[in-house]
């Protein structure tokens with residue numbers, strides 16, 4: 001992590017706790033906090049520590065992240081959402097990590113490769129329509145559960161599915177029905193039953209039988225709801241101010257040419273800090289002014305147009321005046337991507 005750099009990220013602990021409580025109250029279910037991909041760029045271990053008294057389970061994408069959490073002292077149950085190669089099941093068991101299984105082959109492979117004494121706890125993933133991972137038919141589901149019933153090493157503790165378009169009622173209703181048909185075809189005493197991500201929770205897509213919601217984006221407050229508080233802001237500092245004159249260019253490829261005398265600021269951050277080149281043309285906020293990103297974003301620096309020479313030096317790149325949702329719209333992407341690409345080397349300050 002860069003200790004001595006003037007570009008940094010600020011994270012509000014209160015906002016994350018507030019958001020977690022909002023989703024628990026809204027859903028009336030327990031919380032699986034999705035903290036994969038470095039907690040959507042917010043910082044895996046810090047966010048886990050902020051949420052350890054609010055969440056019931058943590059969900060991450062990889063066994064590496066799960067083991068990192070354990071090694072940093074996190075004792076809550078942890079679920080790995082992506083499939084795990086059977087040769088690593090022993091590592092998952094060693095660190096008491098739950099894994100996801102998506103087909104009979106996964107389970108049979110675990111059974112034949114894993115020779116440990118303790119069983120591996122698994123959540124069955126049901127594919128209710130997304131066609132990414134999961135058991136797609138009642139037949140597959142029954143085969144897996146009857147195999148697990150006879151297994152000494154695999155223990156089914158959870159079942160889940162994922163909505164692909166949570167803001168579309170028709171698709172989501174169909175997915176709910178698919179899930180229910182599969183889930184109800186083989187009664188099983190699951191401890192964890194979970195369907196709803198952020199959008200699905202906001203759109204009340206849950207079923208009575210579920211025990212948890214599985215929320216990521218909403219915890220960080222960058223979803224489409226007035227009830228949540230954005231947790232992350234990002235700042236940099238003008239390291240150099242200079243005046244450019246008519247017809248002078250700024251930055252690579254002569255993308256900006258001054259038409260008149262113009263004050264510009266140079267910042268110590270660029271696309272290697274998650275501010276991708278497409279940010280040119282969007283606004284940042286400096287001392288009460290919206291300032292345009294000009295020229296081309298470089299790897300470690302970028303230039304902005306200043307209203308005058310005297311503005312103070314702090315630059316809000318993401319924050320209350322330039323939100324991650326607005327930036328996502330400008331970049332033609334989703335807010336997930338705006339924060340998730342912020343690399344771990346940027347200093348994160350938790351307040």
Ligand SMILES: Cc1ncc(COP(=O)(O)O)c(C=O)c1O
Nearest residue numbers: 034162197198199214215216217
């Ligand atoms: C399987 C699964 N569950 C839950 C989530 C969390 O979704 P959201 O961030 O929209 O709450 C994701 C996000 O990608 C996911 O892949």
